[in-house]
Structures are given as C-alpha cells and as structure tokens.
Amino acid sequence: MKRTTITNRPRGPRLTACLMAAALACGIAGAARADAPYPSKPLRVVVPYTPGGVSDAVTRLVMQKLAERLGQPVVVENRPGANGMIGSDNVAKSAPDGYSLLVVVAAHSINPSLYPKMSFDPVRDLTGVSQIGRIPLLLVSSAQLPPGSVKELVSWGKAHPDKMTFASSGNGSGAHLAGELFSQAVGMRMTHVPYKGVSPALPDLFSGQVAMIFDSVQTMMPQVKAGKLKALAITSPSRWPAAPDVPTMAEAGYPAVTASSWIGLLAPAKTPKVVLDKLSGEMDAVLHQPDIKARLIEYGIDPVGGTPDQFQAFIKDEAVRWAGVVRKGGIKVE
Structure with missing residues (x-):
C-alpha cells in the first residue's frame, strides 16, 4: 500500500505563490458563502403535533405562501408527542441559522408550569418570529x-x-x-x-x-x-364574525376571563436578528393577504403578525400568567 508522508520542508517560490493564491480563492469563496442572501436553501418547519389537525393545516397554508415570497421551498415536518415538546426540543437544539423553524400553540407557554423537568426551556431556548394568530x-x-x-x-x-x-x-x-x-x-x-x-x-x-x-x-x-x-x-376582545350574536366575556360581565389560544412561528434562540426580521416581515405580508386572512378566520383564527420582539414578549407574559393559574389551581399532570 502506497503511503504519502507530509513534511515541513521549505517550498519553492512558485509553489508558495500557488498555495497563497489557492488560499485567497478559498477565502473569497468562504466569504461569499457567509454573505449569501437569506434564504439560500430550503427551510424546515416543524409542527410538533399530529398531521391533519388545525395547527398542521394552518401551517401548511401559511408556509406555502411564505415559500413563494422567500423563493425557497419550505418543508413542513410533523414531530408529535409529549404535548408538543418532542418537536419543540428538536428545533430548540438546531442550528440558529433560520433554516429550522417551529410552529406552536398556547401549550408552548403553559408547558413550563406543568412539566418542571423539560429537556429545554421554551422561553430561553426558542425565540418568537411571528404570531400567526389568536384563537378565541x-x-x-x-x-x-x-x-x-x-x-x-x-x-x-x-x-x-x-x-x-x-x-x-x-x-x-x-x-x-x-x-x-x-x-x-x-x-x-x-x-x-x-x-x-x-x-x-x-x-x-x-x-x-x-x-x-x-x-x-x-x-x-x-x-x-x-x-x-x-x-x-x-373570549375575544370583540364579537366573532361567525358568531355575531354571542357576547364577549367582557360584555357578559367577566373581563378577566381572557383565555384565547394562539399559534405562532418560532426559531432557535440566537438566530441572527436580520434573519428574524426578514422572516417576520414576510410573514406579515402573508398574513395580510386577503385570501389568507379569510381562510384563517374560517379556521377560527384572528391573524396577528407583528415583530419578533412583540411576539417574544407576548410568550413571556403568557408563561407568567398561566403559571399563576396553574399554581393557584394546584394543577398537575402525570
């Protein structure tokens, strides 16, 4: 078997020049890849629930439009189990580059109060991109x-x-x-x-x-x-189009009962702000398309959108609020 031994003997000027040129070329190529516009490849969006449910259907509806705007395929992947925590854990531990995203519902902010030994922290290890909508x-x-x-x-x-x-x-x-x-x-x-x-x-x-x-x-x-x-x-702030005769909880005399669910898009923590802002802006555009708004309302969802900071602040507030309800009610899960 032929073996090649690499030594540190001096190189001739022509060889050194060639190596320097090659290194420079590699450096330029690497810089070009690092500066490539986002996104430059397909995105993966994890739905941590079973196929066929409302969250899955809404994700596929919205992601189809997002793919059109981004100019890249968006692959929706179902990873159900443990009240959404299996799929969420997978994305929380993915590279924070904007290519692995997660769609969750209100359970995301409730789980920390119910499951104290989670394998990830929903607030610390994931960050908001866009609140797709509220679900009264x-x-x-x-x-x-x-x-x-x-x-x-x-x-x-x-x-x-x-x-x-x-x-x-x-x-x-x-x-x-x-x-x-x-x-x-x-x-x-x-x-x-x-x-x-x-x-x-x-x-x-x-x-x-x-x-x-x-x-x-x-x-x-x-x-x-x-x-x-x-x-x-x-539980919505105003009456719902599909049930115009039904009063809000505030109209019924109980304004403190604001228990709407929600659905939203998340990314791993430490995802660059420029990527979050890009995704959030495109999501806003999608959610304001008349056909998407109409379909979401059919699903019982009030489109929201907003900035990553607004959504992350909302998630933190929800986690604190529901922690109080869980603690006061002595709620436990097996």
Whole structure:
C-alpha cells in the first residue's frame, strides 16, 4: 500500500505563490458563502403535533405562501408527542441559522408550569418570529341545562355545586386552563372532567352530564347551531364574525376571563436578528393577504403578525400568567 508522508520542508517560490493564491480563492469563496442572501436553501418547519389537525393545516397554508415570497421551498415536518415538546426540543437544539423553524400553540407557554423537568426551556431556548394568530375560545353549556347566559351559569353553578363540571381535551390542555381561569375569576369551585380529546366529551355535554366547556368557535358553533349546546360568551376582545350574536366575556360581565389560544412561528434562540426580521416581515405580508386572512378566520383564527420582539414578549407574559393559574389551581399532570 502506497503511503504519502507530509513534511515541513521549505517550498519553492512558485509553489508558495500557488498555495497563497489557492488560499485567497478559498477565502473569497468562504466569504461569499457567509454573505449569501437569506434564504439560500430550503427551510424546515416543524409542527410538533399530529398531521391533519388545525395547527398542521394552518401551517401548511401559511408556509406555502411564505415559500413563494422567500423563493425557497419550505418543508413542513410533523414531530408529535409529549404535548408538543418532542418537536419543540428538536428545533430548540438546531442550528440558529433560520433554516429550522417551529410552529406552536398556547401549550408552548403553559408547558413550563406543568412539566418542571423539560429537556429545554421554551422561553430561553426558542425565540418568537411571528404570531400567526389568536384563537378565541367559545364558552358553551349543555342545552339540557337551564342557564342561558354566563351570569345565569354562575348562579346555577353556585346553587348546584355538585353539578358544576367542565370538560376538557385532557389535563393541562387549553380547555382545562381556561376552565380553571374561569373558576378562579368567578369565585366558584368546579369539577374538571378530562377527556382524550374534544370529540369524546361531546356526548356528555349534549346530555348535560357535564355542564360546560371552553373550545374553539370552529368546533363548537356547529353543535350550537344544531341546538345541542348553548353559546354563552367568547373570549375575544370583540364579537366573532361567525358568531355575531354571542357576547364577549367582557360584555357578559367577566373581563378577566381572557383565555384565547394562539399559534405562532418560532426559531432557535440566537438566530441572527436580520434573519428574524426578514422572516417576520414576510410573514406579515402573508398574513395580510386577503385570501389568507379569510381562510384563517374560517379556521377560527384572528391573524396577528407583528415583530419578533412583540411576539417574544407576548410568550413571556403568557408563561407568567398561566403559571399563576396553574399554581393557584394546584394543577398537575402525570
């Protein structure tokens, strides 16, 4: 086998000149790559939830338009599990270069209060890019029960504490936290009844075995229109176009119950500001396209946008607010 031995013997002038020229050429090429405009290759966007859900559908809708504006493909990758933490951990530990991004919902800011031993810090290890939208929650009660307004529900619940129950899609879910916030705001003890998703809860809500639930307009309004549930209030600042007759929680007399969910785009911490600003600006443009706004509203989402700093501040505020609700309610998950 032939072996080549490299020594440090002196080189001739011509060889030295050639090596210097090659090194200079490599340096120029490296500088060109470092200064290449962003993005110069496809982006990866992780959805830490199962395919087919609202967050997945909204991500694919918005990312298709973002890809058109960036001039690069955007590959959506589902990595579900552990209430969004598996996919989030993957992006949190990716290179902070703007090519690995993450779409999350409100659970992102709630998880630190429920899971103290997370493998990453949602606020420290990830940073906001753009808040895609707010998702107001509809407070509905069973049509089999007497209350027809929020105040009537509170009065009825205080008179029948054994019947004052609320459903959710599981311990630690947005519906669980919203119900706990409502309980604390109105000063009434309520029994939480968790289900494995919203669909399994519906029969018990229809029959009146469970009194109420907070969930999305998109999910609950068809049941309201069918006469199976009563829409009592919505958590958005103003009335929702798809439910114009439903008062806001503030109009119903409970302005402290602001429990809207949300969906947004994140990047690994330490991603350069110029990249975050580029992505945020393009996301703003996408979210203000009339066809995208209309589709998001169909999904029950109010488009937001905004700067990376605004979104990151919002995430931090949400984490603090829900930590207080979790602590006061003594909420724990297995």
